Each structure stands twice: as structure tokens, then as C-alpha cells.
Amino acid sequence: MVRIQEADFDVGVELAALRRENPRVGAVASFVGIVRDANEGSDVSELTLEHYPGMTETALAAIVDEARERWAIIDALVIHRVGRLLPTDQIVLVAVSSAHRGEAFAACEFIMDYLKTQAPFWKREVTAEGARWVDARAADDQAAERWRRPDR
Amino acid sequence: MLKILYFASLRERIGQAGEELELPAGVADVAGLIAFLAGRGGAWESLATARNLRYAVNQQVVTRAAPVRPGDEVAFFPPVTGG
Numbered sequence: 001m002v003r004i005q006e007a008d009f010d011v012g013v014e015l016a017a018l019r020r021e022n023p024r025v026g027a028v029a030s031f032v033g034i035v036r037d038a039n040e041g042s043d044v045s046e047l048t049l050e051h052y053p054g055m056t057e058t059a060l061a062a063i064v065d066e067a068r069e070r071w072a073i074i075d076a077l078v079i080h081r082v083g084r085l086l087p088t089d090q091i092v093l094v095a096v097s098s099a100h101r102g103e104a105f106a107a108c109e110f111i112m113d114y115l116k117t118q119a120p121f122w123k124r125e126v127t128a129e130g131a132r133w134v135d136a137r138a139a140d141d142q143a144a145e146r147w148r149r150p151d152r
Numbered sequence: 153m154l155k156i157l158y159f160a161s162l163r164e165r166i167g168q169a170g171e172e173l174e175l176p177a178g179v180a181d182v183a184g185l186i187a188f189l190a191g192r193g194g195a196w197e198s199l200a201t202a203r204n205l206r207y208a209v210n211q212q213v214v215t216r217a218a219p220v221r222p223g224d225e226v227a228f229f230p231p232v233t234g235g
Contacts, residue, residue, distance in 0.1 A: 049234065050159060050160055052159055052211070055211035058211055112235060115235050116235040117232065118232065120159070120208075120229060120234075121232055121233065121234025122161075122229070122232060124160070133160055133161040133164075133233075134233045135231075136233055140235075
């Protein structure tokens with residue numbers, strides 16, 4: 001399931017809903033992304049996340065579908081916030097349930113790495129030096145590249 | 153008609169989030185549309201000069217060679233930075 005929202009989320013509630021007391025679930029792996037108060041040497045006082053409504057949901061659903069194709073996972077959840085956020089606020093939750101931990105860990109990391117490089121979100125941060133759009137990082141491209149399969 | 157969308161730094165530079173226009177004569181693909189829009193001059197030239205400009209047709213990321221047809225939604229944006 002994929003959700004784009006301005007509101008905050010409760011990780012405990014979301015993980016419980018993902019499991020739904022399904023006795024086949026033996027592992028849940030999750031990642032929470034959080035707003036930091038510094039980036040590239042500047043103090044960051046706030047962040048605004050813009051996205052491409054429609055394409056965002058489609059792109060995230062495609063990433064989750066690919067994770068399902070690669071690993072035997074039971075369920076997956078992606079929540080991404082948009083709008084104005086402050087340091088220490090939660091930005092994103094990726095959670096995956098599976099029978100065993102290996103699939104949950106791998107699929108969770110894969111979804112996050114692909115989200116970073118393929119889902120149409122853009123961050124604009126306010127720093128002491130003024131507002132600026134955040135530049136894409138080569139390290140994120142490299143992280144996504146690790147998952148690329150040579151046959152595709 | 154074409155629906156064109158601009159996002160993030162590109163939207164700010166151009167000063168609008170999107171527009172609708174008739175498919176210009178002679179434009180058949182994304183590269184042609186970029187050349188047409190950049191030909192307006194001023195901030196529009198950044199479509200031709202921007203580093204790592206990304207494009208989507210009907211909400212799918214495509215290359216510059218992708219065809220553009222009447223009724224399509226074409227989006228231009230910088231590399232994504234979510235998560």
C-alpha cells in the first residue's frame with residue numbers, strides 16, 4: 001500500500017496494521033526517514049516537500065510491485081509526507097512483512113533506494129543562507145544501482 | 153492539446169506550474185518539444201541548458217526520443233530528492 005499525506009504517522013500503529021495478526025508473518029523490517037537540522041554544511045530550519053500527484057503514487061506502486069517480484073514478501077507499506085516539515089519530523093516510512101527476515105530487510109532497503117532515485121519528490125530547504133532546492137546525491141544513484149539486474 | 157507540467161526549481165525559474173498548448177507543428181517527440189519551448193527564450197532556455205533535466209510522458213519517465221502526441225501530459229523536472 002502507498003500513501004502520500006501531509007499528516008504525521010504513528011509507526012507502531014502502521015506496523016501493527018501491516019501485520020494484521022497474520023500468523024504467516026515472521027518478520028517485519030521498517031525504515032523511517034527523518035528531517036535533519038543540517039545539510040551540506042548549513043543549518044536547516046525547515047523543509048518543504050513537493051511531488052507530482054498521480055505519478056508519485058504510480059511510481060511507488062511500481063517499486064513495490066518490483067520488490068514483490070524479487071522477494072517472497074507478504075505485504076509492503078510506503079508512507080511519504082509532503083508539505084512543510086521541521087527538523088526531527090518523520091518524512092517517510094517503508095515497512096515490509098515476510099516469513100523470514102532476509103526478504104524483509106532486502107525488500108525494505110530496495111524500496112527505499114528506488115524511492116530515493118525514482119519517485120517524483122523534491123525537497124526545498126530553508127537555511128541560514130536562504131531557501132534552496134536540494135541537489136540529488138550521487139550516493140543515492142549508486143545505492144539504487146546496486147540492485148540493478150544485468151539482464152534488464 | 154498538450155498538458156505541460158513543471159516541477160520544483162524548474163517551476164520556480166519558469167514562474168508557472170504548467171500550461172496547455174496545441175501540439176506545435178513539426179514537434180513529434182520530447183526533444184522537439186524542448187527545442188520549441190526553449191525557443192521562447194528567457195527562462196525557457198533553461199529547459200535546453202539544465203543539467204540532468206528529467207521528463208515524463210503520461211507520468212512515465214522517458215527519454216528525449218519518446219513520442220509526444222495530442223492529449224499527452226508531459227512533465228519536466230530536476231532529479232528527484234525525496235525520502
